[in-house]
Amino acid sequence: MNATELLARLDAIGASLEETREALALLGVGSVGVELERLDAYSDLDFFVIAKPGFKARFIDRLDWLESISPVAFAFQNTPDGSKIMFADGIYGEFAVFEEEELSGIPYAPGRIVWIDPECSPDRIDPSGGRTPQPRGTSPEYALNEAVTNLYVGLCRYARGERLSSVRFIEQHALEQVVSVLHLYEQEVPYYPDSFRNERRIERRFPEFSSRLNSMLQGYENIPQSALAILNYIEGIYPVNAKMAASIRSLAAGLGAISSGQ
Secondary structure: OOHHHHHHHHHHHHHHHHHHOOEEEEEEEHHHOOOHHHOOOOOOEEEEEEEOOOOHHHHHHOOHHHHOOOOEEEEEEEEOOEEEEEEOOOOEEEEEEEEHHHHHHOOOOOOEEEEEOOOOOHHHOOOOOOOOOOOOOOOHHHHHHHHHHHHHHHHHHHHOOOHHHHHHHHHHHHHHHHHHOHHHOOOOOOOOOOOOOOOOOHHHHOHHHHOOHHHHOOOHHHHHHHHHHHHHHHHHHOOOOHHHHHHHHHHHHHOOOOOOOO
16 A cells, blocks of 8 residues: 555544544554654554543444444454454554543654544644653663673573574574664664664664674574674673673584684
């Protein structure tokens, strides 16, 4: 779907909500919110329905307000507040339903009002975003030492034959810790950082680091090699404990990996 079709579908959802007389507003978030410049054919519809008091469950339990626009081929209620859906024409979306007083306590990135009940004052609906989590770290000492221990434990799991667990420790947990403090070591290119997931658009935001990702994410059969690549990167930006570094390299070598570090 192109951007025009996605935005037209969102406008149609707003018109459908108006017809129900049971909603106050429709908020677009993400790439259909205030970040329209990054909207493309691979975007989906992320939106919040602000229901009038007593009507929240109605919008969650009955999807007639969506079906009246286009048949819904798939719907899965993934949270108590909403669902993931796909229309029969291929448009995918995720939505949540809240009542007005819930908005201030919900973590979400800034959005935009797509539709609002003409009788509702715009001042009542704040699309600027609720409290948001902080995916970035501020302590390299914590994040990078945690990453180093993840590498060690992950290699121990690999040696026992627990390869899936090893993948998670090394290519997920350790790498997430490194990414959490990346902004402290490399110049970030401003390109829509995500308040919830720091890895989003990392290829545009940290191109130098991203050029190394192939070596850090070598997959199920080459986890020791991934561990060494991550260790090498950490050693380039932080004084890694010598005993831990030696232990990781010894384990990796025993598992058939060749170290390119010291």
